[in-house]
Amino acid sequence: MNSLLGELREVFSAALESAFAEHGRGIDPLIKHTADPALGDYQCNVAMSLAKRLGLTPREVADRLVEALSMLLQRGPAPFVLQVAGPGFINIRLKREYLESCLNATPPEQPSDRLGIATVPTGRRQTIVVDYSSPNVAKPMHVGHLRSTIIGDCLVRVLSFAGHEVTRQNHIGDWGTQFGMIILALWHLFALRRRGESTETFVRRTTELSNPLQRAATLAQIAAEHQAELDRDVDGREFYEFLRAQRFQYDELLPAYQYVNAVESAAEGSDLRIVDPRNGQAVPLASVSNHVVAMLQRGSDADEQELFAWRTAVQSSLRRCTEIYERLGVLLRDSDVRGESFYHDLLPGVAEELSAALAEPRAGDTSAIRAVCRVDRGALCIFFEKPDGTPAFKGPQGDSLPMIIRKSDGAYLYSTTDLAAALFRIAHPTRRPIRLRSAALAAGLSAKGGGLGADRIAYVVGAPQKLHFEMLFSALRALGWADGVRLEHVMFGSVLGEDRKMLRTRSGDSVLLVDLLDEAERRARALVDENEPKRAEMGLDPLSEDHKRRIAHAVGVGAVKYADLSQNRSSDYVFSWPKMLAMQGNTAPYLMYAYARLRSIARKAGTDSHAAVDAAPIRLSHPAEVALGLKILQLPETLDAVGESLLPHLLCEYLYELSARLMAFYEHCPVLKAENAEVRASRERLCGLTARALRIGLELLGIDVLERM
RNA sequence: GCACCCGUAGCUCAGAUGGACAGAGCAGCGGAUUUCUAAUCCGCCGGUCGCAGGUUCGAAUCCUGCCGGGUGCGCCA
DSSP: OOOHHHHHHHHHHHHHHHHHGGGTTTOOOOEEEOSSTTTOSEEEOHHHHHHHHHTSOHHHHHHHHHHHHHHHTTTSOOSEEEEEETTTEEEEEEOHHHHHHHHHTSOOOOTTOOTTOOOOOGGGOOEEEEEOOOOBTTSOOBHHHHHHHHHHHHHHHHHHHTTOEEEEEBOOBOSSHHHHHHHHHHHHHHHHHHTTOOTHHHHHHHHHHTSHHHHHHHHHHHHHHHHHHHHHTTTOHHHHHHHHTTOSOHHHHHHHHHHHHHHHHHTTTOOOEEEETTTTEEEEGGGHHHHHHHHHHHTOGGGHHHHHHHHHHHHHHHHHHHHHHHHHTOOOOGGGBOOGGGGGGGHHHHHHHHHHHTSSOOTTOOOSSEEEEEEETTEEEEEEEOTTSSBSSBOTTSOBOOEEEEOTTSOBOHHHHHHHHHHHHHOBTTTBOOOOSOHHHHHHHHHTTSOOOOSEEEEEOOGGGHHHHHHHHHHHHHHTTTTTOEEEEEOOOOEEOTTSSBOBOTTSOBOBHHHHHHHHHHHHHHHHHHHHHHHHHTTOOOOOHHHHHHHHHHHHHHHHHHHHHTSOTTSOEEOOHHHHTOSSSSSHHHHHHHHHHHHHHHHHHOGGGHHHHHHSOOOOOSHHHHHHHHHHHTHHHHHHHHHHHOOTHHHHHHHHHHHHHHHHHHHHOOSTTOSSHHHHHHHHHHHHHHHHHHHHHHHHHTOOOOSOO
16 A cells, blocks of 8 residues: 555656656645545645746646646546646545555555555665653653653654664663662661661651751751661671662652652751761761762772662662553563663763864854853853854853753763763764764774664653753754754653643642553443443443453553544643543544444454455445545555654544544445445455554554454 | 743644645534444534734745743753
């Protein structure tokens, strides 16, 4: 099955060139869907835009184009009927016979069916990196991670289906400040256990710290206790044993983490200190986690237990993420994880490279924004300016806003990590060698295999980070690393509650993904049970308990995913259970139901006649059949558009329209009770093609289809 | 203050790169059930496309200025 739109574009482009020679060469024929089906299926709007340049009226341009088309197509039967209308529109109506022949040409169903949709030609095949999900391993996944995970996964599926080489990258937050906190949390958990107390202590103290009257006393007690516990295990051996034996649950880590958070923010401004027994260094209570990070980043042998604690925390945290991924049915695997820590050793090299390469504007740099790297207020910064010399990014005082590469205390930030990650993704030892001035960076890169060689990178990250990505992309272009690479920030809005504020639980915490999925399945199950009497009334087979569970899972998860994907991603979206689980309208259950109905017909028609059905010629005798057949044939162009724009909702819209046309067909065109065997066979095959289009589309959205519901 | 995103029917949203009278769903009203799964379908009602200018043969879409909502803005990620 080829893209109808793609073929029309080709034919019209050829006609433009033959009608207007060089004036028509390389011009987009501007073919679109026609708003009003009474006018045609597609329309070509190029005549109006070309008229002035050619010194002709739009009607004349259109007439000559139509003439050129008929010359080009005179050898075979014309696939469409053309009509010039209005100021110079060329209306295109595809002939019924043509639609029939396209539908009849689709190959029979196969495993991993694709309705004969071709992959991109080898020459246009790209290596595409999709960076998505990227949870912070210090915290459990919450709704904030939902959109990135779902949207990114859909894009991965669509781009892979198109035939591109897609590499998933789960850029988890496994390094930096909060990691000091999580290690500290583990340590507190260890100390707590040693004292024989429960995590209730954490909760109690967190509460006490929020009370101004109790704060000082509690803090002093915590500091003293902390010091005593630390001195009891100077070499950290006991702590190490605790970790190695995995004597803790991930769920206990959360209250401990919140406790550490509370202690550090409460200790802000106090002069309480903890003395590190290993080196006698006095560390403010408010920045113990920073101290841990500093030791971790230094990576000396003495800090072995911290490193081990870090690995343990990452592992147990990732296990939770993997459980969620499996439940969501997303493609992410542990092998896709390449977190911040992966790039850690490249960071000094990145700083060195930037200092050398961007010391002054690059000669012959044609980038829209120039970048200069220099030290400012002790921090290594990249400053950006427009060609006229004014700052490209401004801070609150109107001064130039830099991207900070290295803090004045020598620590690196996520910008640095993102630059390193981009280099790793773009570079490739043979396909895209990048000349680096820093020997350290070059060595570090080649130690990691030399890079992924991406032609396109999609960062599926929330809209609030837009400024960051603008800076990042500007820096990459200024460095010349991004030459020939398409960089895209696939941004999306926040998930809001019914009150139009960030979705939160009643107690004000962000909603955990586990709880959200539980609720989705619970509600979907309620729908299944509600529907049971009606199924019985209709004489359908009763569903087994196991089957009901599967339906609830597929519908619940599908509804959550679809609600997210069906909306234009750049705007915020309001989370509503009733809406996403509704049967009418643009929802997952509606589409899944349409598929289940088709499967029911197929079962009744007798599955043994599959081969016969696939061979039967399709005749589109009723308008509803024509409309449905056309929509089926528009799947390829829809997938092209999604791959190009990275907008999954275009696919949702397509599937909804396909289902709506199916329902119309269903009303007017009996299949099993068709007037004769030929019509019946034709309709059975049309139904089969619709089911396949629906299943392919839903699977590309990451939604499972059900044979019965 | 500056930058970005958003503003379309009572509600939730489509309308990518400008195209013909602006489309869905929900809610409201009225119909269809001896059913190929009614978890469905059909009809009606409902819009100064935030406002004002401008560009264009043509603007919800592009430009400028306002109004309203959100987000971001040097050493967090």
